[in-house]
Amino acid sequence: MRALFLSLSLAFACTSAADTLVVDNVNGYTLTDGGIHKFGALQVKDGRVVATGAAGAFSGIDADRRVDGRGRTLLPGLTDAHGHVMGQGYLQADLNLSGITSKAQALARIKAYAEATPQAKWIRGRGWNQELWPDRAFPSASDLDTVVADRPVWLRRVDGHAGWANSLALELAGIDADTDAPEGGQIGRTAAGEADGILVDNAMSLVEAKIPGRSREEQRVALDRALAQLASLGLTGVHDAGVDFDTLALYQQRDGQDALPLRIYAMLSDVETLNRVAAPYMGDHLVARSVKLYADGALGSRGAALLDDYSDRKGHRGLLIHPVAELKQRIKTVIDRGFQVNVHAIGDRGNREVLKAIAQYGKPQQRNRIEHLQVVAAEDFSAIRSAGIIASMQPTHATSDMNMAEDRLGPERIHGAYAWRTVLDAGIPLAGGSDFPIESANPFWGLYAAIARQDHQGQPAKGWYPAQALSREEALHAFTLGAAYAAFQEEKLGSLEPGKAADFVLVDRDYFRVPVHEIWQTRVLATYLEGEPVFIAEEFAR
Template identity: 55%
Template sequence: MILRLLACATALALALPAAAEPVLFTRMNGYTLDGSGTLQRFDALLVDEDGRVVATGGEAALRERAGGARIESMAGRTVLPGLTDAHGHLMGLGFALRQADLVGTRSLDEALERVRAFADARPGDGWIVGNGWNQVIWQLGRFPTASELDAVVADRPVWLERVDGHAGWANSAALKLAGIDRHTPDPVGGRIERDADGDPGGVLVDAAMGLVSAKIPPADAAEARAALESALVTLASLGLTSVHDAGIDADDWHLFRQMADADRLSLRIYAMVRDTGEDFDQIAANGPLLASGNDHLTVRSVKMWADGALGSRGAAMIEPYSDDPHNHGLLFRTPAELRNAVDKAFAQGFQVNIHAIGDAGVRQVLDAYSIAYKAHPEARGLRNRVEHSQIAALADIPRYLPLQLIASMQPTHATSDMNMAEDRVGPQRILGGYAWRRFLDQGTRIAGGSDFPVELPNPFFGLHAAVTRQDHENHPDGGWYADQRMTREEALRAFTLDAAWAAHQEARQGTLEPGKWADFIVIDRDYFSIPAEDIWKIGVLQTWVGGKQVFLR
């Protein structure tokens, strides 16, 4: 699926120079929120020579103000502010576009056949790397095994990450290269799945993944740049004008800065440094990086992890899993270790964004913030976030408000997980799962995203899931726990204004208001008038960033 998406985007993307002249865009069916979140309509948009919005409104009035501006007609098409994905992985997407793609496979046999075909097309003795498998969809009732991979590729190492990125599947050659055998202990925060005899079964969960992934030769600079460019092309074709990259290292930071300085970024990147180790020390040495490359790159936040993912039962739960009564999942750190990491980031003035999926993970994160604020009261103003906030104890949801936390959530996680989530946590705990309405009703902002390449990066899939709580076949009838869905305006706000707020950027982007960047998209149907079930079908015709057209279909 992702490879097919890239092929389409590559054929359609254009790299057009920015016009150093004012432009009046006319004949549009325009929508934007204002700074208070109220929906506004307009049929013309005036942009200055620097790529910022002068005004929106009626065409006749703006023609009087336009002077010698170039006129460009939108031919009655619908225009929205550029969309933001508040939680994605740019390099992960870029490399995934070049790996074995198991997304959407309906059975183990289908996945194995894709691996065989990928390997046959790339002869040699190098690694086969891929992503996107999901044993829940395959209805295996278990994880796949190394021996099953050996049946299609036995003479070279194979490493395939699960769709959520929290488990990996290795063949015997990869396990041997990593030195993993029955005597290898589980690392802290990870688990080696084992067979009945205690031998490694082939799947490694969370921290154990590094035992194999560390053996894969790293990409060189040219490969990394090509991967980033592939991701940028794809995202522009989907209407994304900004992405919050959830976890960069020093190599990514150097690449992003080079691209920003060369004016080669076709969207705005708000990057989170991956944890507070050596990479953070290097990146944060001179403090946060703000609005570099004509406001295309900002690095002022840190991404941390409290636990794993629900599908691999690595998300940390207060009580055992309903479908695995001896398993509580995995906390990656002790409470003291997490608090120390938060304290270090706050001391450097960095916003903190912590991955938490299980209710025990969420609770540990809330406790860490609560304690850290006592030492750093000013850090409340950093707009700190809980990434995913996926299964929260009902009693913990109200704690977000006094802690001034943002819930960074991915609507398609609900529709992807509804085939197994209640099995994992049972009918009571699920009431605090994917609980968008509970957060919104208490006044907590939701920053909308996808977690690509875990999910497909199309933001209209997220808007559709937020509004309907259904898959693309309109299942289940009425929506899955439909009382938690969003309105269309709320969903749009999550992917525009509130995503910008979550990045301290609401004064510069997120709406089409005077003085903000002219980041907008032209789409092929009216988001606000089409049946809700068709929102995911919306196609992007044009994408503009700072008054520069970066995609044209």
């Protein structure tokens, strides 16, 4: 679908001091405390909602601008509560191995990319997932050497918690048979004890410390690409899960220029970035008042920290990124500084250690978050609620992981995994996201996964553990009001109620009425931020 992307630098500056917009002839929905509210027209002034009404209700208003919705469905702007903006931008320039279904196919793509980019000093990319390959075995450095041996290669796994290096990259990093893995990391080994090219969690830093940093121009290009793509998908906000100091400075510059076409709620990258920031940043389209920490790794690479052995690897319980005492100290440091703490936790042990630390040092009104909350022991849900922890979860992780999750966890623990219904029934606030670029940034894919718990071919036929599915209203809440609450923004964002920001999207089908299997196929026709268009599909611009 071709589209019109509006000038980012002018998108907001062109609004007059008394600008009035009327969007008429729409099939409008918004959520309120009382449930779903339907409307046919929307009135906006100075970027804020004035009122909703029946179609034609504002025909007598002296509006500066009028938009004919042509009967299309209008929804509140969607917010992804856990994504990686710069990662999304870099993915469009780096090697993308997402969806590759065999090692041979992956190697062919790597070879083609290397031949097409002779100027690249390093071949870097991400997205491979051995669980999609016939033998489900991790690849090796020797595999990579067959296609690229003259330049270092570094490819992150789809979850970002393991990397695949060729022999030259291992050599440059000084990794050999005698290299010890750092705390919270793992170096894969051959039968002879040599490094096999797979590095997990903290061990990845050994290679990544040798990769040249991105230039300022590369950063700017990646940001522009990501923002344009996210706006085209109907996102008006993103909670950016891990922003380093230089990226924060770039975001602040753009915010000061009124050149951010969506709202970024930035999580600073661990205490190292926090220590360089004097205070929270509360800008127009940028807020930085939270910090992203890590408890453990990921399930696919068996780095998630479990209370008991992995069902498919006896004697192995995953990895904690930091020793428990250090993790607790990091959480305490963030809370003591007055920032919200948002901790990545996948395994039931990782989640329990975070829960205990937040319960000890935090207060419910601080709205501290667990990012992913993927595998939780049944007895911990009520304690999570008592601690005021927000569950920031990503529905497409369930449909991507369902081919291996039960292998890792077994038939009992799986009932506490990807457990959105259990979370809501326990009274835990839920915010929805995707973890892009690990998953697609398309929020309608996430909404579909939350409701159907099926892949795009409709499998499994009855859904994967369908008792954990959400209703359409609950799923939309997670990506709107739930995300807003998780960012302390529910008074301003998340619904189209009077006084709130006029962030909305027009889409090609009725989210609440189409068959469930059509939800993921929804196409965005226009995205508006504060009543200003930041994306218009060409078919809708005519």
